[in-house]
Amino acid sequence: KNEVEQSPQNLTAQEGEFITINCSYSVGISALHWLQQHPGGGIVSLFMLSSGKKKHGRLIATINIQEKHSSLHITASHPRDSAVYICAVHNTDKLIFGTGTRLQVFP
Amino acid sequence: DTGVSQNPRHKITKRGQNVTFRCDPISEHNRLYWYRQTLGQGPEFLTYFQNEAQLEKSRLLSDRFSAERPKGSFSTLEIQRTEQGDSAMYLCASSFAQGNSPLHFGNGTRLTVT
Numbered sequence: 001k002n003e004v005e006q007s008p009q010n011l012t013a014q015e016g017e018f019i020t021i022n023c024s025y026s027v028g029i030s031a032l033h034w035l036q037q038h039p040g041g042g043i044v045s046l047f048m049l050s051s052g053k054k055k056h057g058r059l060i061a062t063i064n065i066q067e068k069h070s071s072l073h074i075t076a077s078h079p080r081d082s083a084v085y086i087c088a089v090h091n092t093d094k095l096i097f098g099t100g101t102r103l104q105v106f107p
Numbered sequence: 108d109t110g111v112s113q114n115p116r117h118k119i120t121k122r123g124q125n126v127t128f129r130c131d132p133i134s135e136h137n138r139l140y141w142y143r144q145t146l147g148q149g150p151e152f153l154t155y156f157q158n159e160a161q162l163e164k165s166r167l168l169s170d171r172f173s174a175e176r177p178k179g180s181f182s183t184l185e186i187q188r189t190e191q192g193d194s195a196m197y198l199c200a201s202s203f204a205q206g207n208s209p210l211h212f213g214n215g216t217r218l219t220v221t
Contacts, residue, residue: 004149033209043150043198043212086149094140094163095210097149 003027006087006098013105019074021101023087026068031090034061034072036083037100043086046072077105113199113213120189121221127185128216132201139182140210141174142198143167150198156182157204189220 004025013019023032034046047054047061049070054061058077063070074081082105087098112131120126132139137158142150153172154164158179168174171189176182186193196217200210 035212040214042214043200045209045211048209088149093138094152094155095150097142097151099147099149 002099003091003096004087004089004098006085006101008101009099010102011104013077013103015078015105015107017077017105019077019081019103019105021072021085021087021103023070023072023098024068025070025087025089025096027089027091027096029089029091032063032070033088033090033095034070035086035088037086038083046085074103077103079105079107081105111199111201111211111213113197113216115216116214117217117219119219119221122189122191124189125185125187126189126218127183128197128199128218129181129183130199130201130213131181132199133211134180135203136201136211137179137204138202138208139176140200140202141182141184142200144196144198144215145194153184153197186218189218191220194218194220 007022031050033048035043037043058075060073084100084102086100088095114129140155141153144150154174156176171187174184196215198215199213202208202210
């Protein structure tokens with residue numbers, strides 16, 4: 001079993017739909033990251049959080065430390081949101097990554 | 108600040124050849140990480156440096172892999188006697204040393220071993 005599990009693995013949506021991606025982890029963490037990776041390979045950090053909730057534009061990230069669970073929400077999804085979304089946890093000095101959720105948003 | 112820079116972007120090599128990749132981190136960052144990502148998987152930790160000191164190496168890093176950061180600035184990752192299983196995206200990231208500093212990633216070097 002991976003230390004960081006994401007669901008779903010693949011997700012398709014129509015433009016405008018509300019999207020939720022889930023992340024569960026089994027190790028102790030000091031912070032959790034949500035990352036976005038486009039087909040070219042570059043990774044962009046969306047959020048880093050250790051408690052509660054953060055919002056940036058149409059993106060919302062929440063974390064429940066007791067349940068070892070985090071969610072990434074995208075409101076009013078758009079085709080340009082199509083990417084792989086990766087959850088990663090900060091364990092000691094390094095990140096442990098989930099396998100990612102591939103999101104495709106169709107117009 | 109131009110972000111984290113990796114060269115080359117793509118490398119195609121024949122099995123058995125040696126390859127070397129370079130990463131230039133954000134200049135103020137003292138931590139530098141190497142990750143490897145295969146198709147459909149999340150990145151896997153390989154090694155990291157704090158300044159010029161290599162602090163941790165993953166078991167994934169066989170004897171054919173070596174990484175250096177001689178002056179605490181740029182880093183190189185060398186793979187000797189490449190194998191087809193080495194084909195992957197090699198990602199570099201940098202950060203400040205404080206515990207939860209966000210990582211900044213380069214665009215990666217995609218290696219194809221034929």
